[in-house]
Amino acid sequence: MNLEQDQAEQTIDEIVASLGDTVGETRVENPKMSATGVDVFYADKQAIYGVDLDIANNEVIAMIGPSGCGKSTLLRCLNRMNDTIPICRVTGELTLDGEDIYNKDTDPVLLRARVGMVFQKPNPFPKSIYENVAYGPRLHGLSRNKADLDDIVVTSLRKAGIYNEVKDRLDAPGTGLSGGQQQRLCIARTIACSPEVILMDEPCSALDPIATAKIEELIDELRENYAIAIVTHSMQQAARVSQRTAYFHLGKLVEVGDTDTIFTNPSHELTENYITGRFG
Amino acid sequence: MNQESQQPSSRGSATELVRAGLKRRYAREKRFRLYGLTAIFGSLAFLAVLIISITVRGLPAFQQTFIQLDVTLDAGTLGLTDNPDNAALLKANYNGVIKKALLASFPDVKKRNDKKALYKLMSKGAQYDLQRKLIADPELIGQSKTYWLPAGDDANGYMKGIVDTTLPEKKRRFKDNQIAWVETLKSEKRIAQRFNKTFFERGDSREPEMAGIRGALFGSILTLFVTLMLSFPVAVAAAIYLEEFAPKNKWTDLIEVNINNLAAVPSIVFGLLGLAVFINFFHLPRSAPLVGGLVLSLMTLPTIIISSRAALKSVPPSIRDAALGLGASRLQVVFHHVLPLALPGILTGTIIGMAQALGETAPLLMIGMVAFIVDVPTSLTDPATVLPVQIFQWADLPEKGFVERTSAAIMVLLAFLIAMNAFAVMLRRKFERKW
Numbered sequence: 166m167n168l169e170q171d172q173a174e175q176t177i178d179e180i181v182a183s184l185g186d187t188v189g190e191t192r193v194e195n196p197k198m199s200a201t202g203v204d205v206f207y208a209d210k211q212a213i214y215g216v217d218l219d220i221a222n223n224e225v226i227a228m229i230g231p232s233g234c235g236k237s238t239l240l241r242c243l244n245r246m247n248d249t250i251p252i253c254r255v256t257g258e259l260t261l262d263g264e265d266i267y268n269k270d271t272d273p274v275l276l277r278a279r280v281g282m283v284f285q286k287p288n289p290f291p292k293s294i295y296e297n298v299a300y301g302p303r304l305h306g307l308s309r310n311k312a313d314l315d316d317i318v319v320t321s322l323r324k325a326g327i328y329n330e331v332k333d334r335l336d337a338p339g340t341g342l343s344g345g346q347q348q349r350l351c352i353a354r355t356i357a358c359s360p361e362v363i364l365m366d367e368p369c370s371a372l373d374p375i376a377t378a379k380i381e382e383l384i385d386e387l388r389e390n391y392a393i394a395i396v397t398h399s400m401q402q403a404a405r406v407s408q409r410t411a412y413f414h415l416g417k418l419v420e421v422g423d424t425d426t427i428f429t430n431p432s433h434e435l436t437e438n439y440i441t442g443r444f445g
Numbered sequence: 446m447n448q449e450s451q452q453p454s455s456r457g458s459a460t461e462l463v464r465a466g467l468k469r470r471y472a473r474e475k476r477f478r479l480y481g482l483t484a485i486f487g488s489l490a491f492l493a494v495l496i497i498s499i500t501v502r503g504l505p506a507f508q509q510t511f512i513q514l515d516v517t518l519d520a521g522t523l524g525l526t527d528n529p530d531n532a533a534l535l536k537a538n539y540n541g542v543i544k545k546a547l548l549a550s551f552p553d554v555k556k557r558n559d560k561k562a563l564y565k566l567m568s569k570g571a572q573y574d575l576q577r578k579l580i581a582d583p584e585l586i587g588q589s590k591t592y593w594l595p596a597g598d599d600a601n602g603y604m605k606g607i608v609d610t611t612l613p614e615k616k617r618r619f620k621d622n623q624i625a626w627v628e629t630l631k632s633e634k635r636i637a638q639r640f641n642k643t644f645f646e647r648g649d650s651r652e653p654e655m656a657g658i659r660g661a662l663f664g665s666i667l668t669l670f671v672t673l674m675l676s677f678p679v680a681v682a683a684a685i686y687l688e689e690f691a692p693k694n695k696w697t698d699l700i701e702v703n704i705n706n707l708a709a710v711p712s713i714v715f716g717l718l719g720l721a722v723f724i725n726f727f728h729l730p731r732s733a734p735l736v737g738g739l740v741l742s743l744m745t746l747p748t749i750i751i752s753s754r755a756a757l758k759s760v761p762p763s764i765r766d767a768a769l770g771l772g773a774s775r776l777q778v779v780f781h782h783v784l785p786l787a788l789p790g791i792l793t794g795t796i797i798g799m800a801q802a803l804g805e806t807a808p809l810l811m812i813g814m815v816a817f818i819v820d821v822p823t824s825l826t827d828p829a830t831v832l833p834v835q836i837f838q839w840a841d842l843p844e845k846g847f848v849e850r851t852s853a854a855i856m857v858l859l860a861f862l863i864a865m866n867a868f869a870v871m872l873r874r875k876f877e878r879k880w
């Protein structure tokens with residue numbers, strides 16, 4: 166209560182400072198990716214404040230928090246999609262397999278081949294379904310011949326759980342599919358590049374419950390082979406698909422921990438307010 | 446209870462209000478559609494008037510009157526010796542043999558003035574026709590043959606019914622005796638209208654019967670070729686750089702402002718610039734399609750850049766994100782995804798720019814493409830003129846043949862334009878993806 170009253174008078178930086186250190190264990194054993202003291206600025210405005218967080222192999226980490234708290238910003242730092250925003254500046258350390266990804270030597274093109282991304286709005290290319298999936302492998306030279314490529318396309322579509330729906334019309338335009346199918350096509354497209362990490366920014370926000378359920382199922386299966394970070398606004402979804410959950414508030418990582426613990430017994434007052442729907 | 450009864454009644458009155466307003470709204474919509482239709486039909490009517498008047502005036506130019514003459518190419522009259530060389534053949538007196546043939550056809554004509562009038566039935570171009578035939582086949586010397594040779598401008602006009610014979614003789618150029626001769630020829634079926642091949646085979650000439658559009662058409666094609674080859678790649682590259690790669694700062698803002706201003710600069714200024722830079726400084730040849738193309742490129746560049754940027758901007762950013770997210774480099778994003786999607790728009794802009802360039806006259810006058818040029822240009826540095834300049838020149842001339850040729854040249858220009866647009870539409874169809 167006290168906290169909310171104060172907010173009106175304090176500057177954001179002061180509020181952020183008052184949030185204190187992150188509650189819970191930010192580190193895991195053998196992290197796939199890890200962030201240490203990451204600050205992100207859009208021009209002069211700071212969007213992320215000193216975030217420490219690990220992303221583990223074979224695990225889904227959910228990022229939740231009120232709108233504008235910087236979930237997408239952090240996610241986009243993980244494959245340097247923020248490079249496309251000229252005013253965006255990232256400091257701190259972000260590593261993939263222990264190597265700094267903002268290092269001068271790191272090629273963002275290679276990084277994005279290893280860290281794939283699925284966007285909020287399905288965005289298939291205006292090409293055929295086949296071409297959509299084949300684009301990545303072709304780009305990176307992952308196939309030696311046509312049969313190889315066909316194989317990658319079919320496997321990816323299968324893994325994305327959409328193969329049966331589109332197997333008769335691989336030459337049809339990808340944009341002609343339903344929203345849910347398009348999103349699964351985008352997932353197939355991402356998988357086709359054989360990434361090690363998959364980032365998903367509200368992948369189900371444009372989908373109906375049935376399509377959402379399918380994608381959640383898919384995420385659960387993908388976990389076996391990939392490290393996955395997913396941003397979501399749905400508590401239920403976070404609870405269903407993730408093993409760990411991170412709660413952000415005003416650009417700060419407030420609490421992180423096992424999903425079960427966070428949803429049943431949150432430690433921080435803000436996390437509890439958000440999860441129980443009293444805030445956000 | 447009270448509240449409940451109020452609710453529907455207020456609701457009812459709102460419906461009433463909406464209904465009352467409906468009529469006015471529909472009326473307004475109807476009126477607006479009427480305005481639109483009027484505007485469209487109005488402009489269509491003007492277009493129809495324009496095209497019909499041009500066609501009516503220009504069509505006769507595609508027909509040319511020819512007169513059949515029995516010509517003896519005797520060496521004496523031609524002033525040729527035995528085994529003449531080419532130079533001698535070029536200078537031979539073809540006029541003489543034609544005059545002889547005419548006098549042979551009308552043996553009654555004796556007076557000097559009448560003879561002169563008789564000679565005027567033929568075009569001066571008739572000599573050139575004979576000259577060409579003789580050079581192609583010198584064996585013809587000494588032989589008698591019947592040839593169809595082009596008639597003069599007045600005889601041609603008379604055959605097409607343009608000469609007003611109700612006027613008193615003094616007031617017209619085509620005199621009564623000439624009319625009588627033509628009528629005689631007509632009754633003997635020795636004068637006829639034929640398709641005017643000359644118009645498509647020759648360059649400009651002082652004689653309307655000999656004047657053709659080929660020189661100007663080829664001049665236009667060569668000039669536009671240079672314009673397209675220079676402005677399209679440069680403009681598209683500039684647009685891609687500015688839109689996809691350049692940082693947004695005051696320099697790029699300045700460039701943008703300048704491009705927009707350039708698009709609005711009167712074209713004659715580009716002509717002056719071309720004169721000063723390309724001709725006076727770089728000493729490129731005057732009147733050449735190369736220089737014309739360079740000048741027109743300056744003019745079309747901003748148009749293509751602006752429309753290409755608009756087309757690139759309209760490609761949804763989500764496509765760029767998708768490709769980048771898969772690990773495409775920025776160049777690959779542009780060339781694999783953004784450019785193909787923007788191409789229809791870019792082509793539209795290009796065709797607008799090229800159409801402008803095709804119709805441009807003023808800047809070309811500045812660089813000497815207004816000169817009187819008889820030869821059909823075959824290379825980028827040959828002196829040439831272009832269609833609109835040719836139209837401008839012919840429109841100034843009083844001869845009937847040039848009046849109709851002016852309209853015919855406009856028809857050729859329009860046909861060229863339509864062909865160019867059709868090609869662009871075809872290309873656009875090919876690249877356009879509605880999905």
Ligand SMILES: Nc1ncnc2c1ncn2[C@@H]1O[C@H](COP(=O)(O)OP(=O)(O)OP(=O)(O)O)[C@@H](O)[C@H]1O
Nearest residue numbers: 207212230231232233234235236237238239250252
């Ligand atoms: N391109 C940008 N330029 C400037 N500021 C930005 C930009 N993108 C995001 N921001 C700012 O950064 C902050 C974090 O934005 P971000 O998109 O990461 O939030 P989010 O948590 O993903 O929100 P949502 O749940 O609504 O998607 C916001 O205050 C936003 O205004």
Ligand SMILES: [Mg+2]
Nearest residue numbers: 236237238366
């Ligand atoms: Mg977001």
